[in-house]
Amino acid sequence: MPQNASSWWPKLTAITWKDLYQTxxxxxxxxxxxxxxxxxSLIIGLAFGTGGDISIDEIPLAIVNGDEGHAQDTDDVASNDGGDMMRLGDIYETAFVPSGDA
Incomplete structure (x- = not known):
């Protein structure tokens, strides 16, 4: 049988005020x-800083298409500024498409 609000509300407010006063x-x-x-927050911010000079927009990615059946997916990725895709340099992430999974 649920109690009405008039019985538990004064107890709740009394406990709340007591805890706030003590705190x-x-x-x-x-x-x-x-x-x-x-x-x-200050210590963690100073320890990790800004994360370096790598922007989210320009992370080099190497794609290996081992399937060769569906090259459409890799062509779509490579068509976005393909000159940068073909330039060799620092590679931070590699995506490998195994045979039969494209």
Whole structure:
């Protein structure tokens, strides 16, 4: 049998106010709630930085088409600025299309 709101609401608000009062009276709790997340974000941001000079738009990708039956997929990728696709340089990712999977 569910209780009506008049029986549990005063208990809930009393517990909430008690916990808020205790939290804001404790300076260490305030430090952990506000200063520590800022400090941790600062430390992680300084440790990892901006991630280098590689932009998301220009990540070199090598595609190996071992299937040779459906070259349409690789032609679509290579048609997007094909000159850069054929230039050899630093390759950061490789996609291999095995035989029969294209």
């Amino acid at each position: 804001f009276q404790d300076r260490n709790a305030l430090l952990y709630m506000f200063a520590m997340p800022v400090a941790l």
